[in-house]
Amino acid sequence: MEAPYDDRLLHQRVVGGDESALGEVYDRLSPLIFGLSLRVTRDRVIAEDITQEVFLVFWERPLAYDPGRGTLRAWLATIAHRRAVDHVRAEERRRVSALGPRLFEREPARPEDGVLAADEAERVRQAVTRLPDGLRQAVELAYFGGRTYRQVGEELGVPEGTAKSRIRLALRRLADALAEEEV
Incomplete structure (x- = not known):
């Protein structure tokens, strides 16, 4: 020792x-x-x-x-x-931003695939809008705004741990809501 x-x-x-x-x-x-x-x-x-x-x-x-x-x-x-x-x-943000434009530019393999993907994206957006304000703001900042837990907390004026909890709860609620809709 x-x-x-x-x-x-x-x-x-x-x-x-x-x-x-x-x-x-x-x-x-x-x-x-x-x-x-x-x-x-x-x-x-x-x-x-x-x-x-x-x-x-x-x-x-x-x-x-x-x-x-x-x-x-x-x-x-x-x-x-x-x-x-x-x-x-940072790597995830780079990967997503590099893939983002290509995801929207490519043609779906079948026309109905594009319709289904657009429908699913709209259902996700609608589910996000139905979240309570605190949860919706946290998940929007984190996933659509690319913010870290700390940055979400700073922007919402809450501790980092609270921001993390709100994001996790929001994701759980979204998963449950989307599972009910079979998305």
Whole structure:
């Protein structure tokens, strides 16, 4: 078993510019940071990049970490998780925006397929309009506006967790409503 290390002492050494302290932190925590990033992104190269970015943040701005608020492990893991999620969301937005125009330009394989798709899209739009205002606004900002949970919360003036709960509840209600309509 490895000897315990002192976050405060390592932090002080990094603040003082001690590269060997950063090396110690990296040796101890990079497997965790890489594993977390890989689990979220499912891409080794991106996970490696995120791991490097996380330790670069700590090296360049060591005073951003407050040992009184939690462990260095938790702080670095939080940064890694946020960056990994941001990467996944950005990739999804890029993918959707790249496919979007092509989805509408191509001709359906059969004319009735286009009619069915348009009918389903209209039924989804109608189901969204029937949601209570708070849920409707949250889902519109997130899915039609491409906002993150945090951005939805900021725009609606509610905590991020509340925004996330509203979006999940809205999606559940939409799924139930559309299942009743057999969409």
